[in-house]
Amino acid sequence: MFSPSHFTAVLLFSLCASLVFGITMRDTTARMVRYGIYCFILFVGSAIALSWIMYFIAH
Amino acid sequence: MAATQNNLPGAGKSAPQGFVYLPLIAGWLIPGAGHFLLRKWGRGVLLAFAILCMFIVGLAMQGKVYSDAHDILDMLGFAGDLGNGLLYIGSRVLGLGAVQVQTTVSDWGTRFIVVAGLLNVIAAVDAHNLRTGRKPL
Numbered sequence: 285m286f287s288p289s290h291f292t293a294v295l296l297f298s299l300c301a302s303l304v305f306g307i308t309m310r311d312t313t314a315r316m317v318r319y320g321i322y323c324f325i326l327f328v329g330s331a332i333a334l335s336w337i338m339y340f341i342a343h
Numbered sequence: 344m345a346a347t348q349n350n351l352p353g354a355g356k357s358a359p360q361g362f363v364y365l366p367l368i369a370g371w372l373i374p375g376a377g378h379f380l381l382r383k384w385g386r387g388v389l390l391a392f393a394i395l396c397m398f399i400v401g402l403a404m405q406g407k408v409y410s411d412a413h414d415i416l417d418m419l420g421f422a423g424d425l426g427n428g429l430l431y432i433g434s435r436v437l438g439l440g441a442v443q444v445q446t447t448v449s450d451w452g453t454r455f456i457v458v459a460g461l462l463n464v465i466a467a468v469d470a471h472n473l474r475t476g477r478k479p480l
Binding site: 285286287288293296297299300301303304305307308311 | 386389390392393394396397400403404405448451455458459462465466468469478479
């Protein structure tokens with residue numbers, strides 16, 4: 285059984301979802317790459333931000 | 344905002360010939376196949392890689408493959424799994440995936456499989472849009 289850490293799972297999820305979002309939501313290659321990177325940063329960034337918010341709520 | 348005849352989607356192009364839903368159906372059954380039919384090899388390979396990777400990682404994490412629905416959440420998960428097309432059917436036939444979610448990692452795996460199906464539907468609809476001219480080739 286593959287047991288990644290929570291952060292590795294976030295990275296894998298973000299990579300795959302961003303790849304599909306980038307290709308399907310934009311027309312040109314340059315805009316696809318930019319939007320894919322933008323989605324990836326938002327996915328990972330929001331996961332980190334929410335994790336810190338939950339940490340401070342719990343403490 | 345007024346749209347003129349020239350900037351309408353598909354304006355100036357001939358009407359699509361043949362069965363326009365073929366890329367949609369092929370893309371749903373096999374990830375990336377809709378784009379391969381339209382000779383979008385690079386996009387097809389990347390989409391197939393992303394969706395297959397997500398599905399296989401989900402199975403490797405002992406994610407649940409929905410086979411029946413007892414409540415509304417199960418129904419939504421089942422609908423998401425169906426988006427995987429032949430991958431879903433193959434995993435059911437081969438008995439892959441967990442029957443019951445017992446660990447946290449297994450729960451993540453279940454989400455990976457559902458989201459792989461939803462992403463596959465998005466990719467198939469994109470292939471359909473390319474085929475009909477709604478999105479420029």
